[in-house]
Amino acid sequence: MAPEKQEHPDSKVHPHATGLAIKTVEAHAQEEPLKLYGSWFCPFVQRAWLVLEEKKIPYQYIEVNPYKKPQSLMKLNPRGLVPTLEYNNKPLYESNIICEFLEEAYPDHTPHLVPKDPYDRARSRIWADYCTSRIIPAFHRYLQFQGDGDGLKEKQTEFLNHIQEFTSEMHEEGPFFLGKEPSLVDYVIAPFAVRLWVFDHFKGGLGFPEEGQGGTFENVWPRWRKWLNAIEQRETVKATTSDKEHYLPIYQRYADDKAQSELAKATRAGKGVP
Ligand SMILES: N[C@@H](CCC(=O)N[C@@H](CS)C(=O)NCC(=O)O)C(=O)O
Structure with missing residues (x-):
């Protein structure tokens, strides 16, 4: 048999x-x-x-x-x-x-999500790639880390440093990465940004400094918050998001480092996104 x-x-x-x-x-x-x-x-x-x-x-x-x-x-x-x-x-x-x-x-379908200018287009690809190659692996190393104290703090800082670097490349006014309108860079990172609650839920907080608290991240956080707020309000983001209660058991497995998805296994092996 x-x-x-x-x-x-x-x-x-x-x-x-x-x-x-x-x-x-x-x-x-x-x-x-x-x-x-x-x-x-x-x-x-x-x-x-x-x-x-x-x-x-x-x-x-x-x-x-x-x-x-x-x-x-x-x-x-x-x-x-x-x-x-x-x-x-x-x-x-x-x-x-x-x-x-x-x-x-689908060239007739607007809005166009990548800039026309070849330089701007290439630059926006750099930062979209940064999300996948740096931010997401750091997100998962932090989420899957077992333990607390300095070890956890280190993973948190590594993740926040990447968010900081990404944010410092944003258009000054925004609210989106390239300016008034959202583009591919925003949509590449948005799904992870709207899941940041997992760190509050499972890791005791993401560690974003409060306004006026000072510290390394002080200069970029107002801009990050502006971006996050704009992306969370986007109708298409809301329309593709399910109820939190059903994400919880999935992310629980990551937070316990028990998940066996290709992504969880790659993270455990010190690799990037599969
Ligand atoms: N690099 C892939 C990653 C996709 C991915 O990991 N998807 C997960 C679900 S969130 C999956 O299909 N997992 C199945 C598995 O791990 O076996 C992409 O960007 O499309």
Whole structure:
């Protein structure tokens, strides 16, 4: 008899989006040539989802559990990760690449999310890459760290230093990274920024200094807060976010360093985003 396939330890997630996000899912249930295979809880999915919503590109949302890796997903993406896109029967994956693809493949859909000027465009790619290569790994090293005291403080400082560096590159007035309007850089980091409550919940606070408290971060925090406030108020961000209670058990596993997702394992092994 063939051995029974072991269930992935992270597979018991709430089966579908909730809150405002379920309305967005329901509005995109109809068959479309462009399909987003997504998971309601996944920040990488939210990147692509935000771009689709911002640009009002017609798409079909298909909920999949990436820890059960259904054939429908594996057939398109042998890595078995979400987001995965099906575009006229052809697969695409990797959230940042999907976002850029949507920008290029639907040129008539505004707003345009990357600057026209080649220099500005390249610069905005540097900072989008910074989110994925620096901020997110530091987010997870901090979240998955076991222990307190100096060790925890060190992970917190490492994460805040990255946020500081990112913030110091923002347009002076903003409120968004490049100025008045949001762009891809904002959507690449937004899903992680709106999950910062995990540090309050599981790690005793993120350690943002209060206004007027002084210290290393004093100069950038007002700008970061302005940015965060603007991104949290964005309708598309709200429309792709589920109820907090259903994220909690997922992030609990990260905070206990028990999660077995590719990202959790990569973090544990000292690697970057898979
Ligand atoms: N580099 C990928 C990362 C995507 C990713 O890690 N997605 C998670 C869900 S949030 C996933 O599919 N995990 C399945 C697994 O770890 O097996 C991207 O940017 O699209």
